Amino acid sequence: MDSDALTHPTDPQLATHALADAASAAGYAPSIHNTQPWRWRLAGDTLDLHLVRSRILQVSDPDARLATLSCGVALHHARVAVAAQGWHVTVTRMPRDIGPDLLARLHIERRALVDPPSVLHLRTIPLRHTDRRPLTDTPVDPAALAAITAAVETQDTALHTLRPDQVLELAAAADYAQRSEAADPAWQAELAYWTGAARPAGTGVPDAVIPDRATQTTVPGRDFGHRGELPVSAEHDKAAVFVMLYGNTDEPLAWLRAGEALSAGWLTATENGISVVPHSAPIEVIATRQAMRAMIASTGYPYLVLRLGTIDPADTGTPRTSRQPAEQIIDRA
Ligand SMILES: Cc1cc2nc3c(=O)[nH]c(=O)nc-3n(C[C@H](O)[C@H](O)[C@H](O)COP(=O)(O)O)c2cc1C
Incomplete structure (x- = not known):
């Protein structure tokens, strides 16, 4: 993107699309027992991340420590996706005045240069998974x-x-x-x-x-x-x-x-x-x-x-866990 484009007014529809893509990418996030305790609300250039109380493990995680941590992974995945698409966002965490279960608000400010490390991370998001098989003897570099x-x-x-x-x-x-x-x-x-x-x-x-x-x-x-x-x-x-x-x-x-x-x-x-x-x-x-x-x-x-x-590279094909479809986790205003 040239520097002129960075100063152009943000197209509201493009910004909304970028945030919808970000919430979809965030759906790949790992969570405790794959509970996916998050829900997104998309309104124009603003994307809100909510904690879903019914998904908190009442016995193992009564304080919602691990549920909140899981939502934090989803938040970072979303941040990666918007940066990889060339947008600058502000992130407000725990805006308590708006409600106890609103964990974060992402607001698109303007276009930005595409962030190459985020582009790599965005490609990695669907590849990352939990592999519980034993490790090889190769030490961690x-x-x-x-x-x-x-x-x-x-x-x-x-x-x-x-x-x-x-x-x-x-x-x-x-x-x-x-x-x-x-x-x-x-x-x-x-x-x-x-x-x-x-x-x-x-x-x-x-x-x-x-x-x-x-x-x-x-x-x-x-x-x-x-x-x-x-x-x-x-x-x-x-x-x-x-x-x-x-x-x-x-x-x-x-x-x-x-x-x-x-x-x-x-x-x-x-x-x-x-x-x-x-x-x-x-x-x-x-x-x-x-x-x-x-x-x-x-x-x-x-x-x-x-x-x-390290896992033996010959041991490919670990099955993956499922995710809820994007339309079930994103509410649109
Ligand atoms: C906060 C948190 C705690 C987790 N705790 C465990 C654990 O104790 N043991 C385990 O085998 N997996 C654990 N996991 C991995 C999840 O079970 C896994 O992320 C989820 O099933 C989705 O699978 P995936 O990571 O392959 O996408 C944890 C994940 C998160 C985010």
Whole structure:
């Protein structure tokens, strides 16, 4: 685009189209149990992101920490899409005067130069996915880890790489968290709903992405309560690197920013050939969340743990989870 075009008045219809495309791209965002707890409202040059209360996991996520974080990923995906299309937007987060469930408002200000890193991210958005298979023995490239850390830090969130002794503590915390959650029938019912046939169409975690047997791993992955259909090898993911997203406060704005950071870090990881699997059980349980906090010497609050590593490139074709159609998640004024 030439510099003249940047000063031309914004065509309102083009701006509305760009925001509709952004909300569609945001539909690919990962979310806790693929609940997709977001809804967009599009009005002219303004796009609002709402938290959908009925999609909050009442037992595992009563404070809506992980739901808000999931919405933050969707927000970053939308920001990427508008920047990739050559638009400058202002983002207002948590405009509480308008309503408690309005998490963010994107407002198109003017045309801008197309942002090349955003163009790459936009291509990556539909490719990113959660692959729960064991990792190869190939270590995580330090340059890739540095790029992921830098991407997270651009979103006002920090990333701590766990030391080997802390990985053992994480393993104990993840095990404890899963056992204590699984002992609660209400928690079991919630998980069964989001992994079972009664879940809303286009949401939830299907058997195709759940391992067909327990994987060999130091840190136990999410126990979905039943065996899935994802074939897994007997490899032990000893080359895994575990990192923790954390920040200065433990409140909704910080969780939203952590989601934006998760998006920035995960897209960067995908572009560097690094697989990401979130581990949220140790965050869901108060006692283990406090144990995770101790790992950063109580200098901040933990938001999410991630497993990083490489998947065998020959192991292609991991099935993908579904999404709700765009028309179901975008309301037009
Ligand atoms: C906040 C958050 C927490 C998550 N926690 C876990 C987890 O504990 N274990 C797991 O296997 N996947 C976890 N996931 C991954 C989701 O299940 C996954 O993103 C969702 O099913 C959509 O699949 P996709 O990432 O392949 O698109 C989490 C994702 C998010 C955003």
